[in-house]
Amino acid sequence: ASGAATTMFPTASSNAQVVNEPIVVKAGETFDGAGKTFTAGNALGDGGQSEDQKPLFILEDGAQLKNVVIGDNGADGIHTRGDAKLENVHWTDVGEDALTMKGAGNVEIKDSSAKGAADKIFQLNAPGSLTIDNFKADDFGKLVRTNGGQQGDWDINLNNVTATNGKHALVQSDSTTVNVNANNVETENVKGMYKLPESASLSIQ
Ligand code: ADA
Ligand code: CA
Ligand code: CA
Ligand code: CA
16 A cells, blocks of 8 residues: 555664653643654563553643654553644554553544554543544554443544554444544555444444
8 A cells, every 4th residue: 555644654763862750741731852762761661561561751631742753662652641632753663552541532643653563552541532644553453442341432533544564453442432433544454444333433434
């Protein structure tokens, strides 16, 4: 697939800033990484599949994160606590997962990419919406997963997404009220695609 997304996969810098304590972006503030690479120190975790790892960034309600490359220790990625906007954020080797919605809100991610996720990229543990626009994913388990076995009102919007080499699903949810809208999504070698309850709403354009 030539691809629906125009964003690129950047290479992590070997001169990364090591993060030993999560960087908190306070409510309503913007953190601009200026294109630098950030990588987790061992204090946050090893980037493997253990569930007790910490994130590199915590975005409080209304925070924005832009121009950030996350390097080869992705630990528990990014946690959001409410509404959040991410722009030009790239996970070069996703850790346990890439981003977790920990608080209810609307999370928007644009012009970004992720690769190398043993399991999930986006983990939705609190209700709200996840909207991604112009996003590339390669080598992952699931692009989006709402928390296993949980019900919740989630709206998942995928716009201009190119996803390649997915092992389990593009979007997986156990919630009977989940809404998924996919607009201009191209996939190649993605197994499972939309794994949703019968009553979920799925619109593909
Ligand atoms: C797994 C686990 C959840 C939660 C989640 C996460 O799905 O079962 O309890 O920890 O990962 O947020 O990474
Ligand atoms: Ca997990
Ligand atoms: Ca990885
Ligand atoms: Ca996690």
